[in-house]
Amino acid sequence: MKVVVVGNGMVGYKFCEKLIAKKLPDLEIIVFGEEQYPAYDRVHLSDFFNGKNADDLALAPASWYKENGIQLHLGDPVQYIRNSIKLLQTFKGYVLHYDILVMATGSSPFVPRIDGIEKDGVFLYRTVEDLHLIKSYAKKAKRGAVIGGGLLGLEAAKALLDLGIENPDVIEFAPRLMPRQLDEAGAEMLASTLTNIGLNIHTNKNTAKITGDECITGMQFTDGTSLQTDILVVSAGIKPRGELAAECGLETGMNGGIVVNDYMQTSDEFIYAIGECALYNEMIYGLIAPGYEMADVAVHEICRIHSASPVKTKAFTGFDMSTKLKLVGTDVASFGDPFANGDNVRNIILRDTAKGVYKRMNVSADGKYLLGGVLVGDATQYNILLQTCKNKLILPPNPEDMILPARESKKEEGAGIVALPDDALICSCESVNKAAICKAVSEQGCETVDAIKKCTKAGTGCGGCLPMVKDLMVYTMKQQGKYIRNVLCEHFAYSRQELFDLVKLHELKTYDDVLDQLGKGDGCEVCKPAISSILASLWNEMVLKKGNDTSQDSNDRFLGNIQRGGTYSVVPRIPGGEITPEKLIVIGQVAQKYGLYTKITGGQRIDLFGAHVGDLPLIWSELIAAGFESGHAYGKALRTVKSCVGSTWCRFGLQDSVSFAIQVEERYRGLRAPHKIKSAVSGCIRECAEAQSKDFGIIATEKGWNLYVCGNGGSKPQHALLLATDVDSETCIKYIDRFLMFYIRTADPLTRTATWLNKMEGGINYLRNVVVNDSLGMAAQWELEMQGLVDAYVCEWKVAIETPEIRKRFNHFINAPGEKDPTVKFDALRDQKKAANWK
């Protein structure tokens, strides 16, 4: 069967994808597209101005079509169809016979008849080509305007903003913005938010004339007003592209849309029409979700007709125009009947001009059903409202609770999902219902969101439904009585602490030994670094020893932090932040020689960025020759012990905090742990070293030191808690030994000390009992083990540069040693350089 698809837009592409999935025998698909690019994501077209290109927006690369045996002809629109003999001819002269023809010609922008619209500087907003033109013309434009205050028009206005045009004007003919989606009050709220971010909104304005000689210089309106502009983007609605269909005698209707039946068939049963060119029930559907459903319905019907066994029909039902989007950073959504009004309708309206939030619910007079509504400024409840509306769920006694900002009422959320019927549509982009998601979890064993995405395609479109997908997954797993056991990954049925004890008991030394004896399968990126960390914490052997090298996380494998572009950063250890002028000079010379960007870190060290992987051994050879050693900035290990200058210079200092910081840093350098460890020592209670934000922090007192533990900065800052007061240096070190060994042994992978303590039953009091009062009787053993680790320390960079087998790995190309990755690019920045932006 030869299926020819006319048009390679989003819906045309989706049709191909869905038809391929049916794996029909003897199927041949030929696609003709007018544009030069394979189908791209038109919904996110304005991302083009955020640095994305046509490839980024592509729904699938050209190779995808080839791999799936689809003939794709770009830049070659179909010119006419002779449907009586099932033949078509293209612009480039192909003449082709088809069995089934699918019209996915989409729409073109509606161009209003305005005097002067042909002038230079007036653009449409629909294709990548249009955007190229706008982008290059905008360079010489100072002022800009958009005709059309609908969805696309506002996107276009944002695009102008992104192109550096200040305060673009938006001209809307209707009395309000987005008249198809928003009521008056909602549109007003949106207008005021958009005004605040720099758009000039004009409603009730009808353009009479575009002025200027060859190029546009201004616009005149029917109310006698005018404005000046150098560029104008017209986005005044769409016009279905049904010319081709009309010419060959297919029935077309309003605006030229191709009339289709419930199964997307046109008046010729061998020709289907889907997407924005199709006129169903006298309506054009200019949204992506109904377009995708049309593709699905057409595929189903084509397969049904060509199937040997009887298959049930599937009719188009996607007349839902509910939509949710982010416009210039503002949530806007409307669902069901957003405008429902009158005697049989009650409205609940929440309006907060301070926050720019407007929410409207239209409820049936008996208060039982949700008919529709509008959300502006905050659309977090969109999914549950949409489901309640679509599935005619009975509203709670106080329906207004559904749109009130979330308080402390966690029960409600779960209840919402449970109440949904099986056919509730969760992902409207890919039409996946609740039952399909629950089934993926219960019958196909999908127990991660990724697995569900893969299995059902839910959440692969706009992604807005992912929180609900996750809630459904957890809910279904609980229903099945699944105890979510804290195991490492599919290869190890143990927690990290269990593995730690087992590895120690069996004295296992390599990743493969651990996997063979305690796990199954061949490992993955979750268990490899976790086991490697355990091995390092237990035996402190060089991490790149053969057998353990490739089980290290990338940063440990190359002993540097991988940065944008694939270069690495170099951080030599500067204990306590103390450094001699001679050593500073060496760092400067090395940075200069290898062209590195230098920056002072938050931990009182110097970070050198932009090192090619092949340069790393050379850089480190020079640094080590000058007396530096690895700073372990790449490892889940002790990073730095920050200090203030203390009693050596400071007039307030009580103890020599720098010396103690150096002592502590040198003791624990290279210590591998479940996560990074940071520390600091302050010379007095003024706390200039910020010790209370560290995994362990030490503050000088008149009598000795106060030891604080389990603090961290990061996304959830937490102050460290006082563990011991007025202890001498020796006791302080002992307590830190015990504390760190306890943490290393019992924490889950990638858990900082703060989180570890938060999960600990009994909290800081229990921890103090274990560490200070030795309630577990482990103190002596832990101190011994720590001393063993301290004694086993070697600078791993020194080993790496001295071991040819390891040094050989620091090359980008295996078959061109010494050659650098030619794709690495830098940009200039304030007399230094930075990694080129990634796409």
Add this chain to the structure above:
Amino acid sequence: MIKQNDTAVQNAHWFAACRVEDVVENGGVCVKYGDEQIALFYFTRRNEWYATQNECPHKKQMALSRGMIGTKNNEPKIACPFHKKTFSLTTGECLSGDECSIKTYPVKVENGNVYIYVE
């Protein structure tokens, strides 16, 4: 492990990439082929060889050869060191639920030489 190629192309041939001992066990290296960069993996545990494009399609970084290999339900995979997107080493499809995929190449080993089939 030798895989069959579906479409024979005129220029296609086996390209001698390196020696077996050049490739790190249970890990990857990057092979230069003209302007192309190919990630070559020696899955020693399974005694299998794989080759894919070196560029991770997510952020277009030349990094896959530096990633960790492993399996997901016995399907061999590679995790990009940047954001841990994972891809099947046999089909190239993304296993982290994204729509992108990577190109794979057949590999063969003869007399200690590793060959990659290029077009």
